[in-house]
Structure formats: C-alpha cells, structure tokens
Amino acid sequence: MLTRRTPISVAEAKEKINAIPLKHETETIPLAAANHRVLAEDIHASYDYPHFRRAGMDGYAILASDDHDFPKEFTVLGEIQAGATWDKPLHTGEAVRIMTGAYVPDDAGKVIRIEKTRPVNGEDSKVMIVTTESKTNITEAGTDVTKGDIILNKNCELNPGGLAVLTAFGVHEVKVYKKPRIAIIATGTELLSPTDQIAPGKIFNSNGIMLKNLVEEAGGIVDFETQLPDEPAVIKQTLEEQMATHDIVITDGGVSVGDFDYIGDEARKADTLLFNKIKQRPGSVTTAFIQNNTFVMALSGNPGACFTGFYLYMEPLIRRYQHQPSRIKQVRATLAAPYNKTNGFDRYLRCTYKFSNGKFAVYPNGINRSGSLANLQTTTCLALIPHSTTPMAVGTETDAWLLPFK
C-alpha cells in the first residue's frame, strides 16, 4: 500500500536520535581487555608516583653534603639494583652504587652518573667521583602524581597509554560503560547466502558484513545477524525477538514505498515513529522508530544509502552509548572536481579528500548512485551538495565529514 510520508530535514532526524534516552549501564572488566573502553568513574591515585625516591641514572648515590671538591674518592658500601631497597645509613665519604630506577638511600641527596666516575685500582669497594653535575638525578616520590589525585577521568576513552597509567597504580580492573548490543537484520528475497552462485535477480548481502564491521568500529557489539526473505510474519517475529534482547536493531531493506515495505509497516505501528522520510539523498526512505524501549534504525537496502545512513545516524548514537562524541570530523572543504547532478533534497556525496596548505579539497568518488557500491572502500568523506536546481560549481565551499578508520 502506498502511504504518504512526511519528510524531515537531516538536522531534525539527527536531533530526534540524539534525544533518545540511553541506559548507560556499566560493567567491571579486566584492564587487559579495556583498550578503547570508556571509564565510568574517576580513578584516583592510591599512592604517590613515583612511590619511592627513584634514581634517574646508573651511578653512585652520595650525601648532599659530600657534593663538592671533586675529584674525590669514596668508599662504596654496596649496590642497589632496581627492585631492591636500602636501609643502611650513609656517612660522609661513602657512596652506594645504584641502578636506573632503583630505590635511593633515604640519606642520599644526589646520584652522580657513572660516566662522571672512575674505578680505583679495579676495586669494587672504591670509586673516584671526577666531577659533580647540576641535576640530582633523583626523582622525588610524588613528583608526577600525588596520592589521591585523579589520574584518569570518568568518560575517558582508554588508550594504550592510559592502560599503562592505570597499571602503574596497581589497577587491574575498571568500571566502564557497557557497549550497546546490536542486532542486524537484512531483508529481501533477492539475498543469496554467501556460498551461493550468483543468479539473475539475486544479489549477495553486502550490507550485512558492512554494517557489522561499521558497528564494531564505532564501539557496538553485534551478536545477532541474519537475512530474511520478504515475508511479513517472519520479519515481524524476528524483529520482535531481537528488540526484546538488544539495545538497538538495525535493519536494511524493506523501507521503500512498495508492496514489500514490511519494515515500514512495523515502523508505522510502533510506539514512537521518529521519522520515515528524510530530505536527503541517498536514503530518503531511512526510517527510525522506538518499540518497547528498543530503538530500531531501518536503513535503505541500497548499499550507498545504507553506508551514508550509518554514518549520519548510527555512528553518533553508538558513540553516545559510550559517552563519546562521534569520531566523524566535520570540516569546511572545497569541491575540487565537477559534480553536475542536482536534486530537490540535500545530497551526501561519497568523496575522497586531500588536505594541503591547511585546506580540505573534496573529489566526488566514482558513481554516486544510491545502489552503487564500488566506491565504498575508497570513500573517505561525505560532502554536502545542497538541494538546488543548478549544479554546485567547482571551487564552492561546503561541509564535509571525514570518516573514521579509513
């Protein structure tokens, strides 16, 4: 049945998705598995760092009061290897051999680097300090961080450096936001299974693998993925089952205006229909609804439209589950090659970009038809071609969105 739809702008569609309340549940996981997870709490230093006076160089620890009138011979009391401690007193004329990173004797005021010393008759118990140096070569306890300080803030997306910081403070588990669990449902009787032979009228489910990997890059978990024929009862049942067990369900296909608009039908019956027509190309039929507190994003089955819809609407939402901004960077850019097609709706053109002399130039990337997919690998940005009856001139400035992980 042909039903009338009311198109809204991309900005309005984004706003509606941005207004969806999220649960923001947390979980505690091993630090070893926490790269790029997001802290759900501030982390405080449980001790000073360094937590002991630490030698910055290999050399000899001496009293501060002995730090004059070199060259001078010292009696070597022993050696402090990294990892060891030292509890004997140090007197004038005495030195302790010490390694980089080792515990400095409490009495010592300076570590003279080994390069500034000489052996004395090959004896381990003697050393000649030839000259002083300006630095103490001692890192005082708490130089970097004081006990109680916040070392990493809530909402920080951990990276390898952050994992090192937490490890240094004895942290081996962290409380992080849960990743959203996402189901992906492709619909269409035309979809073949991966090992089938190609046949007239049939296509492979290229959107499924694309969406799964895009979701994972954005920080979501895909633990259900299927493809369904255009059978309303099967679609309805699968959708209901997956909505009950997921934060988000992404569908692709079944949202055009025709007889097999089964996802569109579900959208119209939903608790909240957010939108089912957007003033954009490609993907004007992109649909979103909420049913039983689960968000369903119904993307077009056309590869180009599916790709664009994911970046416009899903990536920011998945990132928001992690308390993070989108990784897509909006910039001003210049159209550097012709694109002559015009449209009544704004077009998000698949492009590549070059950055030089502080400026971004965008180049339309091959065939930009909604159903085309040959350019999806090489597309590195989307550029706005505003709706118009005249083509946008080469050299015109416009908005562009640089895509992550490209």
Next chain:
Amino acid sequence: MLTRRTPISVAEAKEKINAIPLKHETETIPLAAANHRVLAEDIHASYDYPHFRRAGMDGYAILASDDHDFPKEFTVLGEIQAGATWDKPLHTGEAVRIMTGAYVPDDAGKVIRIEKTRPVNGEDSKVMIVTTESKTNITEAGTDVTKGDIILNKNCELNPGGLAVLTAFGVHEVKVYKKPRIAIIATGTELLSPTDQIAPGKIFNSNGIMLKNLVEEAGGIVDFETQLPDEPAVIKQTLEEQMATHDIVITDGGVSVGDFDYIGDEARKADTLLFNKIKQRPGSVTTAFIQNNTFVMALSGNPGACFTGFYLYMEPLIRRYQHQPSRIKQVRATLAAPYNKTNGFDRYLRCTYKFSNGKFAVYPNGINRSGSLANLQTTTCLALIPHSTTPMAVGTETDAWLLPFK
C-alpha cells in the same frame, strides 16, 4: 661494564629499520575476519555489477514504445518481486508491477514510479499511468563495474565498505599479508606481578600492557608476553626462544649503561647491531639488532621513552609488514605554550594539539620526563624540540607527529 656507544640520528635509525628486509608472507582468510587486513592480490569482478537490469524504483515496467501520451491505462501482467525473474514477453499496453532492486523484463524500457500511477477501479490487473518521467529508473547491467575489472587493488587495507564490495561479487575468502608475530619481553627485578601489592623499590609492569595494545593497534599479533628479573641466563634463554618463533621481539628495560644492561650485552653480540644509542630524548639508549634473521627492538624501560620509541620505530615497521604506510601523520605545527628545557639531543615532546583555521598548535602535555607516565593517556602528538642551548620560543614552527587511535 661501561661501554662506549656511538649515537646516530633519529633519521639514520629510522633508515636502518626501514632497510630491514621483510618476508611478506600471505595467508587466505574468511572475508568476515578481514576488516583492516591488507589484500595481497588484485581482485577482479567475476561478473558485471549490477549483474542484471535492475529497477531503481517501485513502479510499473513498460515498453519504451509505450512511453508517450499519458494518462493511459495499462493491463498489469503480474508482479516482479526483488529476487524473482521474469521471462514472459511484454506487449504494447501491458505493464508489469516491479519492486526496487528487482529484475526488469528484458523488453521493458522504463519503470514508471508508483507515485505517478493510479489504481483503476481497485483492480490489480489494471493501472493508470498518469505521467511519464525523465529517467528510465533502470540500472543497466554493468553500470557500476564490468566483468574482469579490478574491484580492489593489491595492497588495499580493507574497510567495511571494501568488505561490502567483495561480498557483492561473491568473494568470501581473501588472500592477505600475514600480520607480524611479536613477542614482548619486559625485564627488571623491580617489576611486580599485576595482583601484587605495591612495595618500596618495586613498580608494576606498565610498559607490557601498553606495548601489547600499541602493537595490536598497529596490526601486529602479540602471542607472547612476559616479564623477567635481571638475570642474564634467563633473559638470554627467553630471548633466544622467542627470536626463534617470532618475526619481531620487543624488549623494554635492560638497555641502560649500568651493570644490568643484559639486553645491551645481547645486542653487542648479535649478528647485526643496528644501533644502541640515538641522538634523541627521551630514549637515547634505544637499541636495535638482528639475530638469526629476527629483529629485536630494545626499548627503554622508562615509560615515556618506551612510548616514544614505539611510535618512532615500531609502528612504521609493523605497518610495513602490511604494505602500509605509518598511520602517524607528520604536520607543521606551532609551539603554543612554553617549554623551557634545552638539550644536546633533539627532544620528542609529548604534547596535545589543536587544529583551527587550517593550523596545528601544539601544547606540552604535563611532565615530559623520560620516567613519567601520567601524560601517556592524553598525549595526542609528539612535537620536535630541536637540540639547542636556548629554549624554543612560543610561536616557533616545528615538526609534529599526530598519533593514531587517540
């Protein structure tokens, strides 16, 4: 034993690592596991794409010769759902209802969108086409890609869009370069186990977790990770075992000038010592050697130096295994806040950056001591402070390297 080392420049050290011959072995893996893997062969289209004449809209397929004098009533012969085919002839005055993505009857020259049609007395067997439209709404077979064309090139790093492209052509396995297998060995008697309590003279192995995650982000596999006390026999044996089974061994610690310079000793005895002193801060003791065709990168145990050494030398090497350039972006940037320390060696300062009006500004990020680690999470770039006896003035332009995955 204190041995003399001959320092080389960072550029020379990079050149030496860049000259290491790599094996570039390949493997065939499922496409589902190939995101961000790198193709080791060109991939050709095994058929045209689209591989059949495809309807771009829901509507009615008619003969090209019937495309005039609307409004006009047509007899509807049937319906072609996406996934189906159609082999009946089409005559003048006849139409076939057709869905987006479906197989277009061979005779048909146009698909008139459903929005431009009207039902006739509620009969399924009749339709009134109200008006024509400029486009055929038919995507001809091969419009996007011709059979035999290269769809993705050798050395292309696959992304979700690329996985979609390959899937569309029925590809479900790909030949890719093997990732380098890397062992990480931390040395130091001062290293605690993760669940130990902190103790004087002791520290946690913060470099281990950092290096593992940095390697993985760069595209390497870490399948061995250990920490060893400063015992030369244990270090020597572990190093030999891991060199025999890995493409690269990364060590950290044990390369300073002191008595426990056991990794340094191995380096001096190796088949090829590439370098054991670099004119850089932090990490001047950074060492690299080749033994039995395995490359060993011996990074400083100081967290700041270890972090910097990884990005300067290891990230580009691991990417080269994948036939890919480094993901670190070199830019010109302005020092936007004071940094007053001077040094006889070039310093790679841990900074954050801002990009505005086409320019990068860099800000020294907290304590930049070699042994500091509090800033490793938040550091987003390294900036060059050239060796000098006078501090670099605020506003000076310099080289900066934007770090990936930050």
